[in-house]
Amino acid sequence: MKKLFTIQTYLPILFGIGSAVLLLGAWWGVSILTNNEIPTPLMTWAVFSEMLATPFYDNGPNDKGIGNQLVSSLIRVFSGFGAGSLVAIPVGLLIGSSKTAFRLINPIVQILRPVSPLAWFPLGLLAFKAAEGATIFIIFITSVWPTLINTAFGVASIPQDHKNVAKAYGFSKWKYITKVIIPFALPHIITGLRLSIGVAWMVIVAGEMLSGGVGIGFFVWDSWNALSLEKILSAILIIGTVGLLLDKGFDWLQKRFAFA
Amino acid sequence: MTLNTLTAPIDSASEFHKIQSRPASIEVKDVSVSFKTPKGVFTAIKNIDLTIKKGEIVALIGHSGCGKSTLMGTISGMTAPTSGTVIANGSVVKGPRPDRGIVFQNYSLLPWFSVYKNIYEAVDSVFKNKTAAEKREIVEENLKMVNLWTHKDKLPGQLSGGMKQRVAIARAFSINPTILLLDEPFGALDALIKGSMHIELLKLWNMDNRNKTIVMVTHDIEEAIFLSDRVVVMNNGPEATIKEIVEVPLSRPRNKKAIVHDPV
Numbered sequence: 001m002k003k004l005f006t007i008q009t010y011l012p013i014l015f016g017i018g019s020a021v022l023l024l025g026a027w028w029g030v031s032i033l034t035n036n037e038i039p040t041p042l043m044t045w046a047v048f049s050e051m052l053a054t055p056f057y058d059n060g061p062n063d064k065g066i067g068n069q070l071v072s073s074l075i076r077v078f079s080g081f082g083a084g085s086l087v088a089i090p091v092g093l094l095i096g097s098s099k100t101a102f103r104l105i106n107p108i109v110q111i112l113r114p115v116s117p118l119a120w121f122p123l124g125l126l127a128f129k130a131a132e133g134a135t136i137f138i139i140f141i142t143s144v145w146p147t148l149i150n151t152a153f154g155v156a157s158i159p160q161d162h163k164n165v166a167k168a169y170g171f172s173k174w175k176y177i178t179k180v181i182i183p184f185a186l187p188h189i190i191t192g193l194r195l196s197i198g199v200a201w202m203v204i205v206a207g208e209m210l211s212g213g214v215g216i217g218f219f220v221w222d223s224w225n226a227l228s229l230e231k232i233l234s235a236i237l238i239i240g241t242v243g244l245l246l247d248k249g250f251d252w253l254q255k256r257f258a259f260a
Numbered sequence: 261m262t263l264n265t266l267t268a269p270i271d272s273a274s275e276f277h278k279i280q281s282r283p284a285s286i287e288v289k290d291v292s293v294s295f296k297t298p299k300g301v302f303t304a305i306k307n308i309d310l311t312i313k314k315g316e317i318v319a320l321i322g323h324s325g326c327g328k329s330t331l332m333g334t335i336s337g338m339t340a341p342t343s344g345t346v347i348a349n350g351s352v353v354k355g356p357r358p359d360r361g362i363v364f365q366n367y368s369l370l371p372w373f374s375v376y377k378n379i380y381e382a383v384d385s386v387f388k389n390k391t392a393a394e395k396r397e398i399v400e401e402n403l404k405m406v407n408l409w410t411h412k413d414k415l416p417g418q419l420s421g422g423m424k425q426r427v428a429i430a431r432a433f434s435i436n437p438t439i440l441l442l443d444e445p446f447g448a449l450d451a452l453i454k455g456s457m458h459i460e461l462l463k464l465w466n467m468d469n470r471n472k473t474i475v476m477v478t479h480d481i482e483e484a485i486f487l488s489d490r491v492v493v494m495n496n497g498p499e500a501t502i503k504e505i506v507e508v509p510l511s512r513p514r515n516k517k518a519i520v521h522d523p524v
Contacts, residue, residue: 161364161366161368162368162370164338164362164364164368165364165368165369165370165382167338167355167356168336168338168356168358168361168362168364169358169381169382169385169386169431169435170356170357170358170385170386171381171385172385175381175384175385179370179373179381180370183370183372183373184372186372259371259372259415259417
């Protein structure tokens with residue numbers, strides 16, 4: 001009889017425990033070396049569990065629960081990312097399918113893409129006259145590029161075979177876009193979205209440090225001002241976990257829409 | 261000769277002459293095709309003249325790279341001739357049109373659509389004025405014809421090579437073209453499936469009262485003789501021309517074994 005449970009079954013769990021031990025060990029080492037200036041995992045856990053116990057409390061504008069901070073940040077990220085995607089996908093489809101559009105727009109993309117998100121912040125302030133708008137603007141401008149480039153690449157790499165089908169059976173422009181271009185480019189588009197949401201989540205922390213208000217980035221900055229390293233470390237863990245979950249979500253989408 | 265007289269099977273030895281008295285389906289007139297390459301201009305085919313009658317099956321045969329696919333491309337409209345004209349069904353070919361159904365060498369099914377949807381999208385694109393029910397009926401009829409109705413919900417990736425080829429053929433038939441262009445249609449299939457696909461193709465052609473003109477590119481001589489009325493042999497490229505046109509005076513239905521043992 002085949003054994004149902006072997007060491008193989010438990011390997012993922014064992015490796016999970018292994019990496020947790022590695023991380024906590026290194027962390028503890030640093031705490032000891034810095035004479036607890038960097039709090040130990042145990043000290044952090046005490047603060048962290050307290051934060052998680054009442055995530056949605058609200059004691060005025062400068063004292064809100066971690067859940068409130070997270071939700072505000074996520075709303076900003078998805079607003080900027082959503083607007084960015086709405087621009088990036090159509091533009092990507094355009095420059096991927098037209099050589100002229102590619103030659104016109106690609107240089108602009110190449111020159112704007114490497115610009116640090118924070119450099120856009122003053123422009124955002126000028127345009128929206130508010131920190132909130134400016135933060136969403138920098139999320140928008142930095143999350144546009146990966147989706148745009150991946151979409152364009154996906155569209156440009158459509159095999160001649162698929163184009164021939166559309167030609168031979170006289171597909172209309174609309175049918176060609178919706179039944180050939182988009183289905184073929186969809187996995188590339190989702191890869192682009194996955195990279196974009198990752199960038200957006202990285203940028204939000206920096207953006208909120210500049211803009212203030214409610215959000216996970218501001219929370220980190222506020223905790224530094226209150227000299228609570230435990231809160232900062234807890235926030236880092238939360239930022240990392242949320243980032244991982246967002247990535248997993250798009251990974252699932254990617255698998256869901258992969259063909260053959 | 262009216263089309264009605266053709267509805268009866270024509271199995272006599274004189275069928276070849278009957279075909280030759282039919283109207284022309286495809287006229288290739290002094291066609292040359294050149295491509296620009298980094299090494300200069302490459303002329304694939306030169307001064308080709310060929311007339312194919314309605315309901316005729318013609319095989320283009322020759323070595324790899326001799327320009328037979330290029331010639332086929334000018335008939336389908338996928339390749340524009342550098343000089344000369346191709347006339348299909350009485351009008352000059354300026355690009356692909358659904359009166360000429362194409363079966364591509366590598367099936368060219370859209371991998372994200374089911375078998376059913378692959379055919380439906382083609383039917384939907386060509387018969388814009390038909391109702392959805394009529395279009396569904398056409399798809400069903402053609403899928404049943406190639407015995408793939410039970411596989412209608414599968415994706416192309418889940419099918420064998422022979423099944424994909426049948427879907428591609430069903431798709432080409434579903435838009436009811438008067439001319440059927442097959443570019444090495446059975447090249448990727450093993451000998452056994454190839455044989456049954458030949459029979460399958462002739463069956464479909466018979467069911468349509470042998471009214472469809474079929475042009476096929478192949479490098480399988482046996483296949484060419486078994487299926488076609490005339491075999492167009494091409495010279496080696498570049499600047500390929502027609503070497504000779506061989507008539508196949510065998511009556512139909514043909515017997516594959518007999519052909520192998522008693523070659524013309």
